[in-house]
Every structure is written in structure tokens, then in C-alpha cells.
Amino acid sequence: MPSAQPPNSNAAACAAQPGHRVVCVAYPRAMSLDITGPMQVFATANDVRGRQGLPGFYQLTFAGLEKGKVTLSCGLQMVASHGLRQLRLAANTTVLIPGGDGIEDAQHNAALRQWVQRVAPKVQRLGSVCSGALVLARAGLLDGLPATTHWCRLQELAGLARDIHIDGDRLHTYDAAHPQQRHIFTSAGVTSGIDLAISLVEADLGRAMALAVARQLVMFVRRPGGQAQFSPLLAAETTQAPRLARLLEWIPSRLGDDLGIEQLAAQACLPPRTLARVFQQELGTSPGRYVERVRVEAAVTLLSQRQASIATVARLCGFGHPENLRRSFHKTLAVSPQAFAERFGAG
Structure with missing residues (x-):
């Protein structure tokens, strides 16, 4: 599997890197913040680079199961510039699968599952936000890997993959310190997709850029605590x-x-x-x-x-x-x- 390049905090070296494409796949009733949150992080990284006199690094693509309008869970409509069949992905690509109310249908969508299976060995990174992890699990891509998802979906996720290592209190499982583990990864509930995106920016463009993006978005580079602080502790009735x-x-x-x-x-x-x-x-x-x-x-x-x-x-x-x-x-x-x-x- 292709692996990500090591983090590079040197501005000149970063400028010489080829651009990186980020594709977020939307489906009916996906959660808008699962999509717009991470994508705004990458867009802000481009804005910060522009103010530094550097070219944008990330090329952002909103894709749908089919090309055209997609209605998200909040009623917001977004326009997918590509359908899955029209996408041609190079190796320097990150694919993100969001969660949301529509995951009940999306995780059983054969076309989406087969597409994810097909692109997994071709792209640099493949990750999920929130309950989007269920799509990766049903595609057989989380077997034997550490994984997390929204706290209310942890038990369901655990039943979908073989030898899966569930860590319900992690905000995401992307680990730039261990390249062999960062090709496929997951993130926890909703806003943790933003935490994930900040980590990806840090791996691609260095800690100084991650700090600049976090400062612009008024957020932590690494949020203290895990998702347990936001969820009911006692699930057993x-x-x-x-x-x-x-x-x-x-x-x-x-x-x-x-x-x-x-x-x-x-x-x-x-x-x-x-x-x-x-x-x-x-x-x-x-x-x-x-x-x-x-x-x-x-x-x-x-x-x-x-x-x-x-x-x-x-x-x-x-x-x-x-x-x-x-x-x-x-x-x-x-x-x-x-x-x-x-x-x-x-x-």
C-alpha cells in the first residue's frame, strides 16, 4: 500500500511538493459537518499558504454516489462535481467517507462498498469521519486494524470486522508516527473529523502549518481528552x-x-x-x-x-x-x- 510522505516543516521543501487531492464522498442524508469541517481545514491550509506566497497544496473534490445535487441530513444541498464512476484517482489522494443519518443506507450500498474496496490500494490515504467507519468495515478494510467511530456506534462497528481493535475514546486513529498504520484510519463523532484533518495537515505540511490553521479556526491542534467526555458513561441498563x-x-x-x-x-x-x-x-x-x-x-x-x-x-x-x-x-x-x-x- 502507498504510504504518506514524512512530515515536512520546511516551507521551501513544502512548496516543492506536488499537490494533494482530497476527495470527500457525500451521500443522501450525510452529516454536513462531517464533510464541511475537514474540508474547511484543508481549504484554510491553502489560504494560509497563499498569504505566505506559496501555492495551494490541497485540491478539494466533493463527490457523490452520482454527479449532481446531494441533500444532506440538515437539509443543505451540495453539488457533487463527480460521481463515483467519473472519478479518476491518482496515488497522491486522500479519500474521506463521512457519517450521518444516511449511513443506514450507505453502508449497504454495493456500489459504494465496491468502489471503496477498489480505490483503497490505489490512494495514499483512506479514512472515515464518525459513522462513516461502518462503510470501511463492511468493505473489509478495518480487519485487524485499530478503529473508532461515534460512541453510540462502537458496538455495531465491533461486530463488522475481524480482529478489530476498538478504541472508543480516541478522537481518530491516524498516527503520523507510524507510517504503516496511516493508510486506512477512522475518526470518532462529528467534530473529531476536524481533529483528524488537522493531523493530516501536520503530516503533510508540518507542525507550523497545523498550528497556523488551528489558530485561524480557533481550535486545538490536539484536543485534550477523548470522546468519552461527551458521551453517557453508563450504557448498560x-x-x-x-x-x-x-x-x-x-x-x-x-x-x-x-x-x-x-x-x-x-x-x-x-x-x-x-x-x-x-x-x-x-x-x-x-x-x-x-x-x-x-x-x-x-x-x-x-x-x-x-x-x-x-x-x-x-x-x-x-x-x-x-x-x-x-x-x-x-x-x-x-x-x-x-x-x-x-x-x-x-x-
């Missing part, structure tokens, strides 16, 4: 764990108490070892880790509403000391409680 239903309903009302394995076992009327086994079988985790996640979710709610100080939140949610809360936040959300409160707190 009590209906999925019938033997634990009463215990799971009881735990949130006792977060400030001692919720060790002995206390949980007594409440569930089960021996501790049996309780641990049932948790693993029905929820895929241990009692201790489950309690920690419930406590983190409760802390998230309090911090986002700014109802109490961090020290008070730590005490109310059963962490005791703020340092324990900080460690759990970093482990679960990859951000500190203070950073979370500043970023997402109301008021």
Missing part, C-alpha cells in the same frame, strides 16, 4: 443485567457510602466472589470499576451544573479527597475535574 437490577438502582443513592465488594455483596445477597462473576458476565466489568464510573458520572453532572466546588463534589460522590476525583477523571475522561468544569460548566 438494568434490563441488560437482571440479576443486578436492584443493586444497580441502589448504588447511585449511596455514592457517599463505603461501596466496597463486601457492602455490595451484602446488598445483593450474594457471596463476594459470585457478585464479581455476575458483574463480569452481565456488564463486562468489575463491581469496583462500575461504582467508580457511576461516581464519575455523578461528578460530571454536578460539575457541569456548577452546583458545588470540586472538594464538595469529591465528598458527595464518594471520592473523599479531590485528588482521588482527579485521578478517576483522568483515567475515565482524560481531563481534570477543573478543566471539565471550565469547559462544560453552565454559567
